[in-house]
Amino acid sequence: MNSFLTRRKVLKTGIGCILGLVAGLANALPASARETIGYTIAIKNVHTGETFRGVYRVGGYYVPRAFRQINHIMRDHRSNDLHPIDPRLIDVLAKLQKRCACAEPLTVLSGYRSPATNAMLRKFSRNVARNSFHMKGQAADIRVPGKSAGEVHQVAMSLHGGGVGYYPRRSFVHVDTGDIRHWTA
Numbered sequence: 001m002n003s004f005l006t007r008r009k010v011l012k013t014g015i016g017c018i019l020g021l022v023a024g025l026a027n028a029l030p031a032s033a034r035e036t037i038g039y040t041i042a043i044k045n046v047h048t049g050e051t052f053r054g055v056y057r058v059g060g061y062y063v064p065r066a067f068r069q070i071n072h073i074m075r076d077h078r079s080n081d082l083h084p085i086d087p088r089l090i091d092v093l094a095k096l097q098k099r100c101a102c103a104e105p106l107t108v109l110s111g112y113r114s115p116a117t118n119a120m121l122r123k124f125s126r127n128v129a130r131n132s133f134h135m136k137g138q139a140a141d142i143r144v145p146g147k148s149a150g151e152v153h154q155v156a157m158s159l160h161g162g163g164v165g166y167y168p169r170r171s172f173v174h175v176d177t178g179d180i181r182h183w184t185a
C-alpha cells in the first residue's frame with residue numbers, strides 16, 4: 001500500500017475512533033443532550049425484548065459499535081442469522097420515531113430475514129415477496145407504541161424514504177430503502 005493510502009487509512013481510522021468516542025460519551029448523557037450531538041434511535045425486538053437506545057450516527061459517520069448492536073437486534077430471530085442493516089433504513093426509522101414524537105422504542109416485528117426464513121414465510125402468506133428487501137437488511141416491519149398503524153403509515157408515507165407497506169389487519173407498517181412505492185395488504 002502506498003504511503004498516501006496508508007496515511008489516509010490511519011486518518012480515517014483516527015477520525016472514526018474520535019467520532020466513536022463522541023458517540024460513546026453522548027450515550028452517557030440524558031436523551032435531550034444526546035440529540036444535540038448525534039442522531040439517535042430506540043428500537044426493540046418484539047420477539048427477544050432486546051433493545052438499542054442511543055446515538056447511531058454523528059454527522060455523516062455511522063457508529064460501528066451502535067450498528068453491531070442494531071444488526072444483532074434486527075437479526076433473523078428464527079435462524080439467528082446476522083446481516084448488516086442498511087444505515088439508511090435506520091435513518092428512516094429515526095426520522096419516523098422523531099415525527100411520531102415517541103420516546104419509547106419502535107417495536108421491530110421483522111428486520112433481517114434469511115433466504116430460508118423468507119421462503120418458509122412465503123408458503124404461508126402471499127404478502128411475502130420472493131426478493132424481499134428483508135433479505136438484504138433493507139426493510140423493517142414495525143409498530144410505534146401509542147400510535148395506530150394508520151398513523152404510523154401516514155408518517156412513513158410523508159418521509160419518502162423508500163417502500164412503505166400498510167398491514168392494517170396485523171397493525172404494522174413495513175418500511176424499506178428500495179424505490180419509493182407503497183401498497184396496502
Ligand SMILES: [Zn+2]
Pocket residue numbers: 110134139140141174175
Ligand atoms: Zn416487511
